[in-house]
Amino acid sequence: MPAGTSRSTRSTLLLLVAVVPYGGRSLAFDPAVSIRRLTTPRRHWFTTSTCTSRPSATTRPHETTPLFSAPADASTIPPTRNTARTESSTRAKRTKAFTEWAKSNGIQIGAVDVSSGEVAGGLGLVLTRDAKPGDVLVQVPTTMVLSVTIPGEYNRGARDLFDNKDVYRDAPWWAQLSVQLNRYDLVSSLDLENGVDMRGWLDSLPRKFDTPIHWTEGILDELQYRYLRDSVASQKRQWFGQYKRLVNGAGPSSPLQMTFADFVWGCEIARSRAFSGSCSGSAFNPLPYALTIVLVAAYVGLNLGSLEQAANGAALVVCGSILNDFVLPKLRKTQKYVICPFIDMCNHKGIGERGDVAFEFFGDAYSLSVRGGSEGEEVFISYGARSNDQLLMYYGFVEEDNPHDVYIMPQLREWNIQALEEACGRPFAAGRLAKLEKAGLLGFIDGNSSEDGEDSAANRGGGVVVSRAGGIDPSIMQALRALVATDKEWEDAGEAIGNFAAENSGGPQTERLARLAARTALEIELASKPTTIKDDRELLKRMDSQLSVSTYEEKLAVQFRIEKKLLLEECINQLLS
Secondary structure: OOOOOEHHHOOOEOOEEEEEOOOEEEEEOOOOOOEEEOOOOOOOOOOOOEOOOOOOOOEOOOOOOOOOOOOOOHHHOOOOOOOHHHHHHHHHHOHHHHHHHHHHOOOEEOOEEEEEOOOOOOEEEEEOOOEEEEEEEEEEEHHHOEEEEEOOOOOHHHHOOOOOHHHHHOOOHHHHHHHHHHHHHHHEOEOOOOOOEOHHHHOOOOOEOOOHHHOOHHHHHOOOOHHHHHHHHHHHHHHHHHHHHHHHHHOOOOOOOOOHHHHHHHHHHHHHHOEEEOOOOOOOOHHHHHHHHHHHHHHHHOOOOOHHHHHHHHHHHHHHHHHHHHHHHHHOOOEEEEEOOOHHHOEEOOOOOOEEEEEEOOOOEEEEEEEEEOOOOEOEEOOOOOOHHHHHHHHOOOOOOOOOOEEEEOOHHHOOHHHHHHHHOOOOOHHHHHHHHHHOOOOOOOOOOOOOOOOOOOOOOOOEEEEOOOEEOHHHHHHHHHHHOOHHHHHHOOOOHHHHOOOOOOOHHHHHHHHHHHHHHHHHHHHOOOOOHHHHHHHHHHHHHOOOHHHHHHHHHHHHHHHHHHHHHHHHHHHHO
16 A cells, blocks of 8 residues: 555554563564564664765675674774764765665655754654644565564575574574674675665665764763663673674675674664564465465365365464464564664654554555654654663663653662661661562672673663652662561561562551652762762753764763753652652
8 A cells, every 4th residue: 555545544463562671571462553663763863873885886895804803802892983973964965865765666655755853963754744643654565674583583695694504593683683784785785585776775874873882981981870881881792792603603705794893883773773573474465365265166166065164174274374473473482673764764752752663464564654743743753661771872862851761770789778777867677688688679799690681771780770750669669668667567567578568568657767768879879970960951051052073972971961860859859758
């Protein structure tokens, strides 16, 4: 169905991925909910990406440089100085060529175009005329997308680059997509399956990012946030470790000459532009059903059996199709990651987005629709419930007043217990701390758990989560109630921490002291910052008035730390009420 038609006239199968920050991903299939952008979608207007062109030829001659010439350590990645902001104009000049490439390869584009967005220096999708709710703006055939299916990924163009095929198959989705991207970019831009030259899309992609993995140690210090600094260090180790595994599996005969910087580029494209869904069911194929109808008609017409027998056979075909497309992928926990050219130009808005991305089951395509809008408005989608930690690490921007933002405090075992005791006017019994230790509420003794997970920003260190939506972690409030309870309250609770889970479970005075202890900890954390919110806002004003290429990353760091301090301040005020 052409882009621009009403959503109500089409049959759509939508996939949902609900992301749980800092620890997991809740996946559910539902035929009436929208697919969500990953840690993945594209960068926001704060991102000022470069698009320095790679060779435009379809194939690239083999070079004599060492295969996967890697630095000695991930920490040697040179910081990406912000030439991106001046080079974004180069990307803007290529938007016309990119749109023409998209249309010539079957991507249907309606009342939308790639243009400058709400913030100077950024590109996004902007309405070229008024749109009604349900209008389809873009439709991308599945033959034009980059995808990875986990488990069991098989991409002929990528796997053929490796002597050890299992190395590619077992790599994380973002590393697999990085290999695919670099294969198009460095070896051949021709897709082996459909013969499409992907160079027109590759030239529209950013070439440099403002994400913290490229920042200097000094700029990372400007975040004033140990948690994200540690997460960036973990990300570097994880990505470099994966790169080395790919190096070892490629073998000396591989035509891919991919440096670590190339690999990081591919990973950042993947993590900032891909979508994810928990069901990879294939598009509707009418041939089996048409053949079934013919066979049923022949079976009955030639008196080979009864209509009931024919109907049973047809039912088996339908059930088999449903089982193969919907049930088995779910049982196998199949996850699909997709980058859709043109749709990947959409930017993020945490609240008030009007764009929806869906898989068209009967159209074998991915579509972008809109819930209404006026000419000149930008079409935003939601990347999901992303904290500013994730948005900055993977997309290179900070969202003001982010409703999903969190602050990761140090583990409870690292809190200043003496200061909390002084604030509460009573000592905490040593036996209570031992109980909390046994219950795992003090945090991990070794916070450096495995770095092979989905998200380097995940809270693997067991820090205390403070969220804008819910305040301080309820389990920590439970621990604090147990700590400040009197001996009698402790005995009445059966010396069981679980009996302090509910609010006021230890009595009004205990609840007041628990909130006081939590507030004191947050105040200590806020007071430990080298600058105040007022200082940071004044600094940001000065940066805005004389912004230069060399200060853009510092500006992101200041924006980020303002948001974190405001979150702490909000939670402190909540505990006062």
